[in-house]
Amino acid sequence: MKRAFKTKRLWLDIVAMLIVVLCAVCFVACGDNHTHSYVDYVYNDDATCVADGTETGKCKYCDKTHTRKSESHPATGEHEYFQYLCYDCNKIDPAAPYTEGLEYTEIKDNEQTVGYSVTGRGNTGYNKYIKIPSEYNGLPVTTIGNEAFSGSAMLSVMIPDSVTSIGDGAFASCYMLNGVDIPNSVTYIGLWAFQNCSQLIDVTIPNSVTTVGWKAFDCMRLKYTEYKNGLYLGNADNPYYVLISVKNESVSSFVINGNTKIIADLAFKYCRSLTAVKIPDSVTNMGRGTFYSCKSLKTVNIGSSVTDIGEYVFRYCNSLKNVGFNGTTVQWESIPKSDTWNFGSAIKTVVCTDGKITL
Ligand SMILES: [Zn+2]
Numbered sequence: 001m002k003r004a005f006k007t008k009r010l011w012l013d014i015v016a017m018l019i020v021v022l023c024a025v026c027f028v029a030c031g032d033n034h035t036h037s038y039v040d041y042v043y044n045d046d047a048t049c050v051a052d053g054t055e056t057g058k059c060k061y062c063d064k065t066h067t068r069k070s071e072s073h074p075a076t077g078e079h080e081y082f083q084y085l086c087y088d089c090n091k092i093d094p095a096a097p098y099t100e101g102l103e104y105t106e107i108k109d110n111e112q113t114v115g116y117s118v119t120g121r122g123n124t125g126y127n128k129y130i131k132i133p134s135e136y137n138g139l140p141v142t143t144i145g146n147e148a149f150s151g152s153a154m155l156s157v158m159i160p161d162s163v164t165s166i167g168d169g170a171f172a173s174c175y176m177l178n179g180v181d182i183p184n185s186v187t188y189i190g191l192w193a194f195q196n197c198s199q200l201i202d203v204t205i206p207n208s209v210t211t212v213g214w215k216a217f218d219c220m221r222l223k224y225t226e227y228k229n230g231l232y233l234g235n236a237d238n239p240y241y242v243l244i245s246v247k248n249e250s251v252s253s254f255v256i257n258g259n260t261k262i263i264a265d266l267a268f269k270y271c272r273s274l275t276a277v278k279i280p281d282s283v284t285n286m287g288r289g290t291f292y293s294c295k296s297l298k299t300v301n302i303g304s305s306v307t308d309i310g311e312y313v314f315r316y317c318n319s320l321k322n323v324g325f326n327g328t329t330v331q332w333e334s335i336p337k338s339d340t341w342n343f344g345s346a347i348k349t350v351v352c353t354d355g356k357i358t359l
């Protein structure tokens with residue numbers, strides 16, 4: 001009896017000790033306080049032509065994982081073309097033939113045909129990509145027509161550097177499109193030009209662009225550059241090239257990035273609580289309806305580099321009685337402005353550095 005009791009007691013001690021040890025291990029391993037130690041990194045098989053590969057490791061003590069750049073699998077740096085399209089990034093092979101059978105419309109200047117606008121896919125049927133030639137009938141292709149390719153299932157488009165204008169809705173709802181290079185010849189990007197291109201993730205706006213239409217890049221997955229509540233698109237030299245829109249319309253003040261050149265059409269539309277904005281000296285173009293219906297706006301200072309002021313910039317700005325201009329009265333008079341730039345606002349005076357202009 002006594003012996004059996006002793007054995008039982010010993011067993012209880014062992015179990016108790018085991019529980020203590022297990023708890024100690026658990027505290028180190030499962031508690032939030034341990035330092036994760038990641039091991040057994042496995043390559044994710046995701047290196048592409050433009051993106052370095054990644055690898056993921058697992059913590060020795062818990063379920064947490066960690067993903068890092070894989071030193072052994074850098075980006076290939078080269079496109080891998082299959083049927084003229086890169087597997088990874090949908091870039092079109094420079095050796096690809098031009099798409100035949102596109103529709104063209106003559107562009108006339110004083111009865112004379114001076115170029116062509118490409119206006120549709122014509123009889124080309126389904127294309128994985130569209131490669132637009134720079135010439136048609138011996139004349140330059142300068143325009144992508146309004147809605148020319150809207151709703152197409154193409155993955156990629158190559159726009160030649162003869163093109164200066166991308167029309168309204170030209171590529172709207174091209175729901176598969178994720179490869180597009182806008183050449184450094186384009187000045188005008190129309191209303192809704194790339195709206196609802198839900199696979200478009202990156203786009204570069206070259207320094208040639210002067211107009212970006214309303215909702216031209218209203219795309220679900222597109223990556224903007226953010227700066228103090230503003231959404232911008234641009235290029236490697238200047239990621240803040242175009243102010244596209246205001247992220248949160250209920251703000252009362254807004255600071256435009258000091259490198260911004262272009263303000264897209266209707267960028268501040270319905271910012272009804274906005275009271276003051278300074279347009280930096282970097283800005284050259286103020287789009288159509290920039291401050292449309294900014295009913296609380298009381299102070300606007302326009303920078304000295306503005307060379308174009310669009311239509312209805314201050315429409316329904318009922319609280320705005322004067323605007324400031326960071327230049328002389330002579331400079332102000334020389335800026336090309338739409339006849340309707342101050343239409344529907346309360347603006348009576350432009351305050352320049354050397355005096356006032358009464359409207
Ligand atoms: Zn851990």
Ligand SMILES: [Zn+2]
Binds near residue numbers: 049078087090
């Ligand atoms: Zn590629």
